[in-house]
Amino acid sequence: MSKQTATPSSSIEINALVRRFADGHRALDGVDLDIAAGEFFTLLGPSGCGKTTLLRILAGLDTPSAGEVRIGGRAMAGVPAHRRSVNTVFQSYALFPHRNVRRNIAFGLEMQRLDTATIEKRIDSVAGLTGITTLLDRPVDQLSGGQRQRVALARAVVNEPDVLLLDEPLSALDAGLRGRLQLELRELQHRLGMTFVFVTHDQQEAMIMSDRIAVLDRGRIAQVGTPPAIYEQPATRFVAEFMGHENLLAVTGRDEQGVTTPIGHFAGAFAEGGHLLIRPEAISLGRRQAAAPGAIPAQVVGRVYRGGSTEYRIACGDHTLIARASDPAAEGFEPGAEVNATVAPAGLAVVAG
Amino acid sequence: MRGDSRQLLLTLLPGVGVITVFLVLPSIYLVGMAFLSTGPYGLPTGPVSLQAFRELAGFGFLGWSPGNLYTLLRSIGQTLLATILVILIAYPAAYYITTRPVPWRPVLLLAVVVPSWTNQVIRSVGWMNIFAPGTPVSDLAAALGLIAPEMGLFPSRFAVIVGLVYNFLPFMILPLYAAFERLDTAQVEAARDLYATPWAVFRHAVLPQTLPGLMAGTVLVAIPAFGMYVVTELLGGGRSLMVGNFVARQFTQAGNWPLGAAGALIMIVVTLIGLKVLRDLGRRLGGDREVVL
Numbered sequence: 001m002s003k004q005t006a007t008p009s010s011s012i013e014i015n016a017l018v019r020r021f022a023d024g025h026r027a028l029d030g031v032d033l034d035i036a037a038g039e040f041f042t043l044l045g046p047s048g049c050g051k052t053t054l055l056r057i058l059a060g061l062d063t064p065s066a067g068e069v070r071i072g073g074r075a076m077a078g079v080p081a082h083r084r085s086v087n088t089v090f091q092s093y094a095l096f097p098h099r100n101v102r103r104n105i106a107f108g109l110e111m112q113r114l115d116t117a118t119i120e121k122r123i124d125s126v127a128g129l130t131g132i133t134t135l136l137d138r139p140v141d142q143l144s145g146g147q148r149q150r151v152a153l154a155r156a157v158v159n160e161p162d163v164l165l166l167d168e169p170l171s172a173l174d175a176g177l178r179g180r181l182q183l184e185l186r187e188l189q190h191r192l193g194m195t196f197v198f199v200t201h202d203q204q205e206a207m208i209m210s211d212r213i214a215v216l217d218r219g220r221i222a223q224v225g226t227p228p229a230i231y232e233q234p235a236t237r238f239v240a241e242f243m244g245h246e247n248l249l250a251v252t253g254r255d256e257q258g259v260t261t262p263i264g265h266f267a268g269a270f271a272e273g274g275h276l277l278i279r280p281e282a283i284s285l286g287r288r289q290a291a292a293p294g295a296i297p298a299q300v301v302g303r304v305y306r307g308g309s310t311e312y313r314i315a316c317g318d319h320t321l322i323a324r325a326s327d328p329a330a331e332g333f334e335p336g337a338e339v340n341a342t343v344a345p346a347g348l349a350v351v352a353g
Numbered sequence: 354m355r356g357d358s359r360q361l362l363l364t365l366l367p368g369v370g371v372i373t374v375f376l377v378l379p380s381i382y383l384v385g386m387a388f389l390s391t392g393p394y395g396l397p398t399g400p401v402s403l404q405a406f407r408e409l410a411g412f413g414f415l416g417w418s419p420g421n422l423y424t425l426l427r428s429i430g431q432t433l434l435a436t437i438l439v440i441l442i443a444y445p446a447a448y449y450i451t452t453r454p455v456p457w458r459p460v461l462l463l464a465v466v467v468p469s470w471t472n473q474v475i476r477s478v479g480w481m482n483i484f485a486p487g488t489p490v491s492d493l494a495a496a497l498g499l500i501a502p503e504m505g506l507f508p509s510r511f512a513v514i515v516g517l518v519y520n521f522l523p524f525m526i527l528p529l530y531a532a533f534e535r536l537d538t539a540q541v542e543a544a545r546d547l548y549a550t551p552w553a554v555f556r557h558a559v560l561p562q563t564l565p566g567l568m569a570g571t572v573l574v575a576i577p578a579f580g581m582y583v584v585t586e587l588l589g590g591g592r593s594l595m596v597g598n599f600v601a602r603q604f605t606q607a608g609n610w611p612l613g614a615a616g617a618l619i620m621i622v623v624t625l626i627g628l629k630v631l632r633d634l635g636r637r638l639g640g641d642r643e644v645v646l
Contacts, residue, residue, distance in 0.1 A: 059546055060545075060546075061542050061545060061546065080545070081542075081545040081546050082545055082546075082547075082548045082549055082550055083548075086546075087546055087547065088542075088543070088546045090539055090542070090543060092539050094537070094539035094540050094542065094543035095543075096540060096543070096544075096557070096558070096561070097540075098561040098562075098639050107544070107547050107549075107557070108547035108548050111547055111548035111549045111550075111553055112548050155547070156546075156547075159547070159548070
């Protein structure tokens with residue numbers, strides 16, 4: 001069993017990757033990506049966007065129809081899963097039920113024919129890292145969901161792979177545990193310096209954890225960038241909506257100063273595109289009587305307190321926008337109140353589509 | 354509480370009754386018979402003696418002969434060989450059926466089961482016709498130098514093994530199919546991901562998952578095969594007798610009921626030992642988790 005571990009982590013290059021299934025469906029339709037060594041990289045998208053297929057191809061569990069994958073500079077075509085220094089944390093965890101926790105974690109090391117002393121040492125160290133030292137001699141069917149998740153993580157990490165793949169590893173857990181594990185996973189990645197490729201359909205999770213995110217849409221990359229870049233400057237309407245944005249207005253006209261929408265003109269130097277995005281936290285509300293130049297008259301139609309911030313639904317003519325106020329000193333408004341909405345220019349972006 | 358336990362007793366009564374009348378009592382009768390002497394017409398009679406076991410061990414009027422011991426060893430050997438061949442055929446067959454499109458699976462399973470709806474004797478006679486001297490199969494075997502010309506493949510030990518394998522194949526394919534259908538492919542992928550070679554994937558991810566089916570199939574095949582006497586009688590031509598034939602003869606032609614009972618008792622003991630061996634083997638192959646028989 002030969003496994004190259006020259007570098008503690010590896011970069012990944014993906015060129016023009018296509019995966020076509022027998023029925024003609026293209027799960028991946030020309031994907032190009034460069035993932036840096038030691039990066040926490042997230043593949044984000046709705047189900048069926050191809051993110052899991054991409055992960056399986058990186059693991060060697062699926063074969064691309066066309067295109068190339070390089071891990072650590074080495075072409076992966078024809079390299080089977082068991083010869084790749086890549087390990088996966090599966091969505092279903094896929095623990096071996098006939099082995100206890102210790103022997104589950106030992107599996108990869110046994111297959112690489114490491115000696116018993118090394119195996120024991122590595123298991124102890126990874127168990128400490130993932131907080132499962134007291135569980136080592138338990139059968140896996142006696143573990144809770146969170147414990148299984150940790151064992152699955154330990155079983156992959158213990159091999160010290162160049163790349164760790166994580167396929168929605170937190171999706172089966174309840175919200176509280178999930179939040180805690182998100183931070184733990186992030187810290188673990190920092191400490192190990194390993195390249196993590198993380199798959200999720202949860203944009204919050206992606207933003208919390210990632211160095212960079214690739215948003216996938218029907219087998220293609222819609223946008224790659226840091227979490228703030230993706231959230232604040234989404235490239236397309238799909239990305240904007242997937243990141244949770246609701247304030248999208250059709251662009252009806254364009255001049256040197258900015259763009260025109262059904263609710264008014266907005267000044268700024270914008271990219272080409274069919275829709276204007278207004279981030280909810282960029283809208284501030286004030287009383288109608290105060291004469292404010294450039295303010296949009298609106299009526300409050302709903303209010304939701306979100307703990308630390310208040311979300312207003314406001315009607316501007318035929319359009320409903322969401323405004324989020326997080327300043328506790330700001331004046332509160334009841335539904336039905338007539339208000340003036342002002343938009344901070346930094347909260348605007350024009351998106352394609 | 355009292356009412357609950359009475360109700361439980363009432364629900365258990367018919368089942369316990371049937372088992373007592375048709376299994377426990379005959380077994381006690383059988384054990385008792387084995388320790389009696391043989392009367393003039395072969396029926397058991399007093400006094401209590403170990404005569405039947407002495408005869409079974411090979412001690413007769415003419416001193417010791419190894420005939421019965423050979424029969425027992427031959428039975429064990431043929432059972433093992435037939436069971437291993439059944440596993441080797443059934444394992445890939447069950448996997449093949451599981452990987453077919455869903456509508457095809459019941460059709461293929463039916464094809465596996467349908468032949469066993471025919472009487473065992475008729476199926477054995479079918480093999481007799483296929484293996485008889487002068488048939489294409491026998492001529493081919495003779496041409497290849499496997500048997501002497503004009504001999505035919507029947508009757509022979511080969512024919513007996515073919516008959517046993519053919520007879521018991523469905524009992525292995527069905528439980529294995531059930532095991533393959535429930536196979537968790539994620540475990541297979543996890544093993545591949547964790548540096549397991551194709552053989553190691555089979556050994557550590559597929560075999561442990563299909564082991565319960567394999568064990569169930571082995572019990573369903575090996576125990577009846579060990580006691581089989583129709584196939585051996587017909588296809589062996591009296592030359593590949595197994596303990597089943599020996600016991601049957603004591604009760605029919607030879608007329609020595611205590612000897613037959615002693616033989617049957619030995620069969621039960623050997624079967625129990627076999628189950629124990631199988632259980633230990635299953636534990637070793639299955640890892641930490643015990644495979645329940």
